[in-house]
Amino acid sequence: MSNFVPTAASIPPKDVKLRLQEIPNLPPNLHPLNPLVFLLRAAQIYPQKVALIHSDVIHPVVYNFGVWAQRIQNLAYALIKFGIKPGDRVGVIAPNCPLIADAHHGVLAARAIVTPINTRLKPSEVEYIIEHSSCSLLLVDHECVHLVKSTKVPVIVSNDTGLADDPYEVFLSDGRVFSGERGWPGLSAEADENAGAVLCYTSGTTGRPKGVLTTLRGSYLAAIANAFEGQMNRHSTYLWILPMFHAAGWTFPWANVFSFATQITLRTVNYTHIWRHFLHSGVTHYCAAPTVQIGIVNGPQAKKPPQDITAIIAGAAPTAHLIAKLEETGIRPVHVYGLTETYGPFTRNFEQESWSNLSLQERARLMARQGHAFATAEEVRVVHATEGDGDEPLRDVPRDGKTVGEIVTRGNIVMKEYFRDPEATRKAFAGGSFHSGDLAVWHPDGAVAIMDRSKDIIISGGENASSLAIEQELSSHPHVLEVSVVARSHIKWGERPMAFVVLHPQHVSKWRNRQSAFEKELKEHAKQRLPGFACPEWVEIRSELPKTSTGKILKTKLRNVVSKL
Incomplete structure (x- = not known):
């Protein structure tokens, strides 16, 4: 060169x-x-x-x-x-x-x-x-x-x-x-x-x-x-x-x-090239979805780089295991959240000094929140779902960390419009703010935390189960590399969660031809961390999960698989 x-x-x-x-x-x-x-x-x-x-x-x-x-x-x-x-x-x-x-x-x-x-x-x-x-x-x-x-x-x-x-x-x-x-x-x-x-x-x-x-x-x-x-x-x-x-x-x-x-x-996305640049080109920053981050920290060349690296993560909340692996590798995770309609990220999880004294699991739960608005963005809010045509004033949910509403925002970092689609634009801007379609809770400190996309909520026996919350807990199992959870029809409860799991390479041989044994172990793991209606009814081990070109897991394809079961 x-x-x-x-x-x-x-x-x-x-x-x-x-x-x-x-x-x-x-x-x-x-x-x-x-x-x-x-x-x-x-x-x-x-x-x-x-x-x-x-x-x-x-x-x-x-x-x-x-x-x-x-x-x-x-x-x-x-x-x-x-x-x-x-x-x-x-x-x-x-x-x-x-x-x-x-x-x-x-x-x-x-x-x-x-x-x-x-x-x-x-x-x-x-x-x-x-x-x-x-x-x-x-x-x-x-x-x-x-x-x-x-x-x-x-x-x-x-x-x-x-x-x-x-x-x-x-x-x-x-x-x-x-x-x-x-x-x-x-x-x-x-x-x-x-x-x-x-x-x-x-x-x-x-x-x-x-x-x-x-x-x-x-x-x-x-x-x-x-x-x-x-x-x-x-x-x-x-x-x-x-x-x-x-x-x-x-x-x-x-x-x-x-x-x-x-x-x-x-x-x-070539992990050999990525690690060569990490180790020899002085890389200090990069952006990637959690699935790509998983590939990075598990690469055969992975070791602590000679300089500090900041990994800007979006697309899904990083799990405790991923956070630990990144930090062990000398990479500082920064969790952000956004959509194409918000120019990409418009919120960030702002880590607090008090978190340093917490366990990794406790810190990971806090780091998984989507946090507060960016420096040049307007406040991010969580509001009650609108009814009718959506033109009524927006009402904030209580900042109790429990009441689920929709993330909305307005201001500098919001799109101008959906091109040549005035009706979709009107719906997106109902009540004077942009509606993300993401369901979240609002914590007392003002941080928002996504519970799910509205279409990803699992309604089991009248209870709402967050697929993201389930995934966070299942990923804490030491043998789970990646997991995605979707709703599957159930004759009694209407819907129940089904988990699709990719195992860590070093643990694949242990569970080869022992699908039912792993399913039993993961369910026991889930029962200690989740309410009964949120525990997976079915578990399937896969070699990989379907993903978009930017590394997001394609739940639509998993739903198609489930619909045929």
């Missing part, structure tokens, strides 16, 4: 001006918030600092902030030359690599809306998103071309080489020529901070995916919050394990740049 030389078009001029065209008639005490300015600031203050490393590929590349800013400027001009207008959608289909990292800045610089598309979707699903979003252009990694074979939308392919003859590099070079060396001052700044920035599509597990439109202002503030809550700075090195196509990488494409952090991109 030391021999890598950026293309000639990537080298900025000596007199580079890192300032967008001024917006006329703005008062002196105001500038519209836009995360693009983080890049210009970084290139001005630390032009020679390494910004982006892409090393685990045939053609590795490395760009400092000065060079990277020039490349993003080239992308903006290339998009404008192509005919992209303000508000147009530019689709991006790529794993974590320079292309998608560029797009999160370059598309905004062209005043367009970046539309990242999940690379693990089927061609028909990708086709729907392209059609629904009305993308004007697609930036596509060479491994994803099969997903767009039937589209009529123009496609720019990246071979992920960084070489001058790469089609994507040619596109950037043409942008540089088109710019006429007008530079950043030749690009118009967006005057409306509430203009669309990103259009992300939800997973669509219960129907067609929804397009979540977020704004420049929200992206700016969410990125600052993530940088602050993650305690990132210019000495930080962020490893891209979380896909950037997932909720715009939880705004870390901008949070990293705001922090002047170095970013390392990984095309796939």
